[in-house]
Amino acid sequence: MEKLSYHTPLLGDDLRALGIPEPWSFGTADRVRFGEIDALQHVNHTAYLRWFETFRIAYFRAYGVSDYGPDSPRIVLKSIAAEFLKEMVVAQDYVVTGRTTSFRNTSWVMEYGVWTDQGLQATGSSVLVQLEKDGSAKQPLSDAVKHRFAEMDLAANASVNSA
Numbered sequence: 001m002e003k004l005s006y007h008t009p010l011l012g013d014d015l016r017a018l019g020i021p022e023p024w025s026f027g028t029a030d031r032v033r034f035g036e037i038d039a040l041q042h043v044n045h046t047a048y049l050r051w052f053e054t055f056r057i058a059y060f061r062a063y064g065v066s067d068y069g070p071d072s073p074r075i076v077l078k079s080i081a082a083e084f085l086k087e088m089v090v091a092q093d094y095v096v097t098g099r100t101t102s103f104r105n106t107s108w109v110m111e112y113g114v115w116t117d118q119g120l121q122a123t124g125s126s127v128l129v130q131l132e133k134d135g136s137a138k139q140p141l142s143d144a145v146k147h148r149f150a151e152m153d154l155a156a157n158a159s160v161n162s163a
Helices: 012-017 045-063 143-153
Strands: 026-030 074-084 093-103 107-116 117-130
Touching: 026 045, 026 117, 026 143, 045 074, 045 107, 045 143, 093 143
Parallel strands: none
Antiparallel strands: 026 093, 074 117, 093 107, 107 117
16 A cells, blocks of 8 residues: 555545545554464454454544543444455555444444455444443434434435334
8 A cells, every 4th residue: 555644534535545445435544563463473353343443433533423522422332243355464554444334313333444455355344322421321313423424424314214
């Protein structure tokens, strides 16, 4: 991959320049660290889940979901899955992309991609739920966040389609 700015949001044009196709519109870059390598000399499966989480923090801040301040809602991971397509090795540059594919009143579904100069390396998905800051109950997503999911990620409002 061309020279990357690590831990800095990459937007649509940046991603296209790296060969990452639409509908991906938000990503972050990094490099595989030695501590993420397993006994088989490739990236351990747990590293991908950490990468998805690191990505989500930048994404939530950029999309206005959470600034992780004391008055922010609590966001919990309900489920997560990953599929590993190609091996990755130490010192390899990569970009994690993610987007919301659908949302309801208090939850949303995200999908992820891990890309290198060799193309798509891994995919993932998760379901997230927004709670009150004290965790006592589910908290509805703001209209602004729903609008951002729909506008930036082309996410579908699943609550409109459900009975």
